Amino acid sequence: xxxxxxxxxxxxxxxxxxxxxxxxxxxxxxxxxxxxxxxxxxxxxxxxxxxxxxxxxxxxxxxxxxxxxxxxxxxxxxxxxxxxxxxxxxxxxxxxxxxxxxxxxxxxxxxxxxxxxxxxxxxxxxxxxxxxxxxxxxxxxxxxxxxxxxxxxxxxxxxxxxxxxxxxxxxxxxxxxxxxxxxxxxxxxxxxxxxxxxxxxxxxxxxxxxxxxxxxxxxxxxxxxxxxxxxxxxxxxxxxxxxxxxxxxxxxxxxxxxxxxxxxxxxxxxxxxxxxxxxxxxxxxxxxxxxxxxxxxxxxxxxxxxxx
Amino acid sequence: xxxxxxxxxxxxxxxxxxxxxxxxxxxxxxxxxxxxxxxxxxxxxxxxxxxxxxxxxxxxxxxxxxxxxxxxxxxxxxxxxxxxxxxxxxxxxxxxxxxxxxxxxxxxxxxxxxxxxxxxxxxxxxxxxxxxxxxxxxxxxxxxxxxxxxxxxxxxxxxxxxxxxxxxxxxxxxxxxxxxxxxxxxxxxxxxxxxxxxxxxxxxxxxxxxxxxxxxxxxxxxxxxxxxxxxxxxxxxxxxxxxxxxxxxxxxxxxxxxxxxxxxxxxxxxxxxxxxxxxxxxxxxxxxxxxxxxxxxxxxxxxxxxxxxxxxxxxxxxxxxxxxxxxxxxxxxxxxxxxxxxxxxxxxxxxxxxxxxxxxxxxxxxxxxxxxxxxxxxxxxxxxxxxxxxxxxxxxxxxxxxxxxxxxxxxxxxxxxxxxxxxxxxxxxxxxxxxxxxxxxxxxxxxxxxxxxxxxxxxxxxxxxxxxxxxxxxxxxxxxxxxxxxxxxxxxxxxxxxxxxxxxxxxxxxxxxxxxxxxxxxxxxxxxxxxxxxxxxxxxxxxxxxxxxxxxxxxxxxxxxxxxxxxxxxxxxxxxxxxxxxxxxxxxxxxxxxxxxxxxxxxxxxxxxxxxxxxxxxxxxxxxxxxxxxxxxxxxxxxxxxxxxxxxxxxxxxxxxxxx
Numbered sequence: 001x002x003x004x005x006x007x008x009x010x011x012x013x014x015x016x017x018x019x020x021x022x023x024x025x026x027x028x029x030x031x032x033x034x035x036x037x038x039x040x041x042x043x044x045x046x047x048x049x050x051x052x053x054x055x056x057x058x059x060x061x062x063x064x065x066x067x068x069x070x071x072x073x074x075x076x077x078x079x080x081x082x083x084x085x086x087x088x089x090x091x092x093x094x095x096x097x098x099x100x101x102x103x104x105x106x107x108x109x110x111x112x113x114x115x116x117x118x119x120x121x122x123x124x125x126x127x128x129x130x131x132x133x134x135x136x137x138x139x140x141x142x143x144x145x146x147x148x149x150x151x152x153x154x155x156x157x158x159x160x161x162x163x164x165x166x167x168x169x170x171x172x173x174x175x176x177x178x179x180x181x182x183x184x185x186x187x188x189x190x191x192x193x194x195x196x197x198x199x200x201x202x203x204x205x206x207x208x209x210x211x212x213x214x215x216x217x218x219x220x221x222x223x224x225x226x227x228x229x230x231x232x233x234x235x236x237x238x239x240x241x242x243x244x245x246x247x248x249x250x251x252x253x254x255x256x257x258x259x260x261x262x263x264x265x266x267x268x269x270x271x272x273x274x275x276x277x278x279x280x281x282x283x284x285x286x287x288x289x290x291x292x293x294x295x296x297x298x299x300x301x302x303x304x305x306x307x308x
Numbered sequence: 309x310x311x312x313x314x315x316x317x318x319x320x321x322x323x324x325x326x327x328x329x330x331x332x333x334x335x336x337x338x339x340x341x342x343x344x345x346x347x348x349x350x351x352x353x354x355x356x357x358x359x360x361x362x363x364x365x366x367x368x369x370x371x372x373x374x375x376x377x378x379x380x381x382x383x384x385x386x387x388x389x390x391x392x393x394x395x396x397x398x399x400x401x402x403x404x405x406x407x408x409x410x411x412x413x414x415x416x417x418x419x420x421x422x423x424x425x426x427x428x429x430x431x432x433x434x435x436x437x438x439x440x441x442x443x444x445x446x447x448x449x450x451x452x453x454x455x456x457x458x459x460x461x462x463x464x465x466x467x468x469x470x471x472x473x474x475x476x477x478x479x480x481x482x483x484x485x486x487x488x489x490x491x492x493x494x495x496x497x498x499x500x501x502x503x504x505x506x507x508x509x510x511x512x513x514x515x516x517x518x519x520x521x522x523x524x525x526x527x528x529x530x531x532x533x534x535x536x537x538x539x540x541x542x543x544x545x546x547x548x549x550x551x552x553x554x555x556x557x558x559x560x561x562x563x564x565x566x567x568x569x570x571x572x573x574x575x576x577x578x579x580x581x582x583x584x585x586x587x588x589x590x591x592x593x594x595x596x597x598x599x600x601x602x603x604x605x606x607x608x609x610x611x612x613x614x615x616x617x618x619x620x621x622x623x624x625x626x627x628x629x630x631x632x633x634x635x636x637x638x639x640x641x642x643x644x645x646x647x648x649x650x651x652x653x654x655x656x657x658x659x660x661x662x663x664x665x666x667x668x669x670x671x672x673x674x675x676x677x678x679x680x681x682x683x684x685x686x687x688x689x690x691x692x693x694x695x696x697x698x699x700x701x702x703x704x705x706x707x708x709x710x711x712x713x714x715x716x717x718x719x720x721x722x723x724x725x726x727x728x729x730x731x732x733x734x735x736x737x738x739x740x741x742x743x744x745x746x747x748x749x750x751x752x753x754x755x756x757x758x759x760x761x762x763x764x765x766x767x768x769x770x771x772x773x774x775x776x777x778x779x780x781x782x783x784x785x786x787x788x789x790x791x792x793x794x795x796x797x798x799x800x801x802x803x804x805x806x807x808x809x810x811x812x813x814x815x816x817x818x819x820x821x822x823x824x825x826x827x828x829x830x831x832x833x834x835x836x837x838x839x840x841x842x843x844x845x846x847x848x849x850x851x852x853x854x855x856x857x858x859x860x861x862x863x864x865x866x867x868x869x870x871x872x873x874x875x876x877x878x879x880x881x882x883x884x885x886x887x888x889x890x891x892x893x894x895x896x897x898x899x900x901x902x903x904x905x906x907x908x909x910x911x912x913x914x915x916x917x918x919x920x921x922x923x924x925x926x927x928x929x930x931x932x933x934x935x936x937x938x939x940x941x942x943x944x945x946x947x948x949x950x951x952x953x954x955x956x957x958x959x960x961x962x963x964x965x966x967x968x
Contacts, residue, residue, distance in 0.1 A: 019588050020556060021606055024641055026698060029655055188656050189700030190707060234646045234654070236601040236816055243705055243810035243821075261704045263753070263814060266646070266654035293816035294600055307652060 029265065034160050034185045034308045040070055046138065049147040052076050053138065056117075062134075064127050064158040065165040066179035066196055071109060071118040073140065081116045086141040091122050091153075092211050096131035102216035104177050104198035123179045123198060124155045125167045137211050161307040162186055168302060170274070170282040175200035176221070178272065178304065181255060186262055186308045193228070193260040195248055197221040197274065220254040223277035229287050230260050231297045233269045233305070238293035267307050271300035371427065371444070372870045376408075376549045376950040378471065378501055379514040379542070380415035384948070386429060386795065386834050387856045387869050388441035391745040391803075392772075396436045397446045397538075399581065399615045399632070400563060401666075405589035405607035407640045407658045407747060407754045410547060414446070416540045416559040416587070418494040418518035420464070420477040423449045430776045430795060431721035431738030434688045435630050435670040438717040438742045440774040440799060448536060451481040451490045453526055458483050459968070466933075466963030470956050471512065473498035486526035488534075493519045500546070503954035504943030511546030511553055511595065530569040537562040549950035550757050551599055551817055555592035561585040574622045581615040600647075600816045607640035607659070624676040632690075633667040638746045642753070656814075661697035662750045664743075666690055668717070680727045684736070687720040692743040694750070694767070701752045702767050705810060705823065709767040713749075717741040717771065723778070731783050738776040744769045748803050748824040755815040756805070758950050759905030761822040762813050763805050770826050773800040787842040794835045802830035802860065805904075828861040832869075851876040857899060867904035868948050871897040884922040891915050897947040907952070912944035918961075929967040936960045 041060030046053040056070040057063075069089070073082040087109040093101045103125045109118040128134055134155050139148040158164060165179035182194040201217040208214070226248035232240040240263070248258035262268060273284030284302035373381040374389070385393040395413045396402070404411040426445040433443030451460070461480040467473065474497055481490035500512045517540070524534040538561040545554040563583035570576060591605040613634030620627045640659035646652070668690030675683045692715045696702055699711040723736025744765070747754055751765035775798040782791035805822035813820055836854040843849055852875045858866030877890035893913035900906040918935025941958035949955065 019586075019608060020558060021588070021590060023606075023608065023639060024643070024655065026657075033652060187700055188698075188704075190703050232654070234651070236644070236647055237654070238813070238816045240814055241812045243808075244707055263704055263811075264642075264644070264654045264656035266644075266652050289812070291813065291819070 030185065030187055030308065032265075034162060038184060044136070044151060044153060046149045046151050047076070048140070048149045049145060050076050051082065051140065051142070051147075053140070053149065055136075062122070062124060062153055062155045063160075063163070064124050064155055065163045066123050066181050067121060069120045069122060070115075071120065072116070073118070073142075082142055083113065083116065084111055085118075087118055088139045088213065089120050089122075090137040090211055090213055090216055091124070091134060092137060092216065093126060093132060093134050100210070100216075102218070104179070104196070104200075104218040107213055107217070121196075123165055123177055123196060125165065125177060126155065127157050128154045160184065161305060164304045164306060166302070166304050168283055172276075172280070172282060174282070176274065176282065177218075178226070178274070178302075180270075180304060180306070186260075186306070188262055188264055190244070191260050191262060193248060193258045193270075195226060195256045195258075196254075197224060197226060197256055220250075221274075223250060224256075224282070225249055225275040226256050226258065227273040227275060227284070228258055228260060229271040229273075229300070230262070231269050231271060231287060231299070232264075232266060233297040233299065234267055235294050235296045237297070238291050238295075239287075239289070239297040241289070262308070265308055267305065269297065269299050270304045270306060272302045272304070273300060274302060372948060374409075374868060374948045374950060375946070375953070375955075376410065376547045378498060378512045378956070379516070379545050379547075380411055382409050382412045383414055383444060384868060384870075385427070385441040385444060386797070387832060387858060389868065391748060392439065392742065393441040394433065394437040394439045394443045395446075396443065397561060398448050398536075398563065398565075399436055399445060399617070399630075400561070400583045400585065401437060401611055401613055401632075401634045401636070402559075402561060402585050402587065403609045403611060403636050403638060403664075403746070405557070405587040405609035405638070405640070406591070407605070407607060407751065408550060408591075408756075410550070410554060410591070411557050411587070411589050414444075415542065415557075416518075416561065417446055417448075417538060418477070418492070418516070418520075418540070420462070420479050420494050421449055421492045421518065421520040421538060423447045430736075430778060430797075431719050431740045431774070432672070432684065432686070432723070432736075434719040434721070434740055435628065435632075435672055435686075437632060437666060437668060438688070438690050438692065438719060438740065440740060440742050440772060440797070448520070448522070448538075449479070449481075449490065449492070450522065450524070450534070451483050451488050453485060453488055453524070453532070454483040455485060457485075461968035462965060463968075464963060464965040466961060468498070468959055468961040470959035471498040471501035488522070488524040490523075491519070491521045501956045501959075504938065504941050504957040505954070506941075506957060507954075509548050509954060511548045514542060514545040516540070516542045516545075527566075530571065532567050534565045534567070535563070536565070546595075549953040551596060551755075552591045552593040552603070552605065553595050555590045557587070557589040559585065559587045574620045575618055576621050577617075577619045579615070579617040579619075583613050583615070584611070586610045602645040604643040604645075605641065605658070607638075609636065609638045611636040626674050628672045630670045630672075631668075632670070634665070636664045638662045638664070656752060657698055657701055658752050658754050659746055659750060660699065660701040660752060662746045663693075663695040663697070664746065665693040670719070682725045683722070684725070685722040687718065689719075690717040691715070692717055694743070694746075696750050696767065699767075702750055702765070704752075705764045705808070706766055706768065711767075713767055715741075715743045715771055717743060721776075730785055731781070733779075733781050735779045736777070738774070738778075740774050740776075741771040742774075743771060744803055744824065751824070753814040753821075755818055756822075756905075757817065759805075759822075759903075760817060760819045761805065761807070762815055762818045762820070764808065764811070764821060764823045766824050769803055769824060770801040772803050772826070774798070775800070788840070790837075790839045792835070792837045795833075797832040798829060799832065800829045801826035803827075804830075804860070804866075830858065830860045830866055832856070832858045832866070846880055846882050848879045848881075849877070850879070864903065865899045865901040865906075867901040867906055869899060871895050871899070871909070871947055885919070886921075887917075887919045889915070889917045894946060900947070906947070909945065909947045909949075909952070912942055912946070913940075914942060914944070915939045925966065931965045932962075933964075934960070934962045 038058045040056040043057040044055040052074045054072045104123040106120040109120045137150045177198040183191040203215045242261040242263045246259040248256035251257045274282040372384045424447040429442040464477045477494040479492045520538040522536045526532045540559045542557045565581040568578045587609045589607045617630040638659045644654040670688030672686040694713045719740035721738035725734040754763045778795035780793045806825045808821045808823040811821040834856045838852045840850045858869040872895040875892035879888045896911045897909040916937045920933040937959045945952045
């Protein structure tokens with residue numbers, strides 16, 4: 001009976017012993033390069049005319065790429081949130097030659113009553129550099145009160161390649177921007193892919209006083225189609241692609257929605273072809289589907305690299 | 309750690325030789341009833357005393373093998389793969405942890421811890437779980453209680469020249485009135501083998517360690533408990549036909565059984581078992597520098613289960629009612645390393661944490677209609693539940709596929725056996741369902757190096773449904789016997805891989821993606837003819853001829869169907885000396901399937917010879933055997949050799965068995 005008990009004990013101990021190699025923690029694996037812990041925090045605080053203006057961005061930082069922005073205005077005297085103000089927002093970049101540019105942005109902010117804040121966005125196409133700086137210009141109208149504020153900001157490099165952006169000149173001569181908005185933290189799954197597509201509106205009038213918003217006007221591209229072809233560029237993956245992807249088409253929010261399937265983690269290239277509402281190709285080339293093991297995958301002339 | 313404990317346990321068993329046969333106690337006097345089965349009694353083939361489990365199974369008529377190297381062959385029953393048969397150890401379900409089927413269950417046992425293999429064809433084998441092809445139940449050794457304390461043991465060693473295989477196996481058992489302890493230990497190590505052209509087949513080496521313990525305790529006059537464990541480790545196993553080898557596979561198989569006999573009433577024996585097994589399997593491609601991509605492919609499979617079987621008998625009807633339940637979790641990962649190792653690795657699950665739960669109740673009945681005739685009938689009803697934890701992987705190819713799936717798996721069969729003087733006949737029919745396997749349902753980019761496609765599972769596949777007919781006829785006289793078996797399967801919604809127009813391969817060696825899909829139907833026909841003749845009282849002849857044909861609904865050939873094959877052997881026994889020779893081979897594989905990577909495999913014939921001599925060595929019964937396989941050193945590969953890997957050339961073997 002003693003041996004009996006001993007063996008049962010041995011079996012139980014053996015059964016509880018862990019495996020030789022640990023299993024992968026999938027959630028940690030997905031979070032290895034991309035954190036999905038994003039929260040809106042104050043990135044900028046401005047004051048003027050007795051009002052406090054707070055600008056919130058994800059993690060309190062402006063990054064290259066698409067930034068959703070939330071503005072709050074409080075009356076410093078009463079500490080009350082001010083609703084229904086008219087706010088304009090204009091980011092401007094000044095380079096080493098003192099030439100001013102802007103980037104796709106929402107000029108007139110929308111008030112969201114439910115959350116007591118004003119919504120906007122900016123697609124910063126460059127990071128702050130030693131010889132180039134970004135400034136934001138705001139004008140605020142509350143009743144008959146009008147004032148403006150401006151402040152230099154720092155645009156940090158985008159740490160998450162899934163929120164990358166690209167800027168290019170289209171075959172029609174227009175200046176275009178494509179910025180990834182979602183998924184922030186993709187999975188080996190069907191991912192809803194959301195991108196913003198913007199175009200620079202060439203000014204039709206001469207520049208007025210700086211900063212003249214007519215010189216820095218952008219709009220969302222309407223009714224285009226963004227053809228999608230994801231690939232793994234890694235040479236050993238031999239131009240691997242994924243099934244069941246859906247091209248991006250414009251949704252009610254003006255952004256472009258589609259589906260991208262990532263079959264495994266790692267480096268992926270989203271190859272695009274931007275097609276106008278008339279079916280003309282504004283930019284992008286088709287990627288060969290040949291299986292090319294050992295060769296780095298070819299990319300479309302219009303593409304964004306991601307990594308997760 | 310576990311290794312040393314096992315060695316310690318075996319070492320504590322004192323070695324005491326005893327020749328005398330002890331009478332069996334009451335528990336053993338009640339005979340177990342085999343309702344249906346072809347029991348292979350001893351784990352040794354006619355040819356070879358010390359065989360691997362694979363070699364042993366290969367000597368059975370309705371088993372053939374897919375071979376990816378010298379180790380861990382995938383058994384095919386009635387020319388159907390592992391998904392279509394239930395392979396169990398003492399009724400316990402165990403599932404391999406390798407997506408490439410590099411570890412069939414048979415690779416986790418060793419010939420010296422098995423007593424017999426119980427092979428049942430078709431739906432009659434559904435008592436252990438839903439099946440199409442039938443069941444293979446590996447029976448472990450189980451020493452009976454004895455009136456007087458008794459020690460018994462066997463030691464066996466041997467060497468095979470071709471692959472320098474050296475093995476040592478030991479068994480030890482102690483039995484007394486109310487207690488039995490037994491253990492086995494085995495170690496094999498083989499180097500690369502050479503083919504019939506005397507060329508070395510790289511990556512065909514292996515090392516295997518296996519040990520088992522069993523303890524039984526009599527809890528009453530008619531009841532006993534028994535705990536068993538098998539621990540198996542294979543290391544550095546080469547798979548010449550695959551682009552990777554095995555670094556380590558490890559299995560722990562444990563069970564506790566309670567057995568109760570009844571003296572009166574219709575219930576005769578009740579057998580209840582709980583079990584647990586955990587399998588780990590780690591592939592290794594670092595031995596293959598030619599590979600473009602370095603990959604890790606670990607797999608884990610853990611199963612818990614219970615089994616409760618009661619045997620009933622009343623008048624001429626004997627029945628076996630069995631409840632069977634298990635829970636399995638299968639996980640397989642792949643991680644590819646980019647050429648620039650500083651870059652991010654690429655990770656995916658090839659089995660995305662797939663749970664399978666099964667519970668089934670089966671009834672097997674045997675009714676003696678008359679002295680000459682018996683009717684067997686029975687059936688089972690099982691419920692099979694699958695859950696894929698990371699169903700996102702499955703949704704890539706099948707958006708919106710079910711994460712959970714419950715299937716009902718019914719099975720029915722009936723057969724009639726009639727004996728008329730020296731003739732016997734049987735006829736039977738069966739109907740049964742099976743659920744898709746983990747790979748068929750949830751596999752994700754599982755590379756098949758045979759047809760060079762990546763395979764994708766579909767969670768919403770329909771059940772495979774089999775309609776089966778079988779018949780046999782035989783004649784037996786004192787000197788001569790002749791028998792024929794035939795069976796025919798019509799399998800509706802036959803699951804097989806078909807090229808998908810979607811996606812692109814993930815493995816750089818792959819040429820495309822195949823998805824498991826259901827064909828409308830497929831048919832399979834198996835026929836075998838066997839005969840024996842006693843030429844003199846010392847000289848016996850045996851012969852077998854087998855034929856099979858498998859076709860899909862477009863009359864295309866199914867893969868891995870054995871061509872016409874034969875085996876003929878002569879056995880001479882005079883006193884202590886035995887000599888046997890066998891000749892076996894396949895005809896040309898006419899009906900091959902290029903779609904599944906098959907090509908025409910030419911005919912081959914293999915001649916084997918062996919001789920054994922029994923003597924007593926210091927009162928111990930000893931058997932010495934020498935022999936040669938593939939005496940003519942033929943260069944050949946069979947229809948089921950993965951990638952046409954050549955089989956072993958001429959191989960001399962010798963083994964010595966000492967019984968204490």
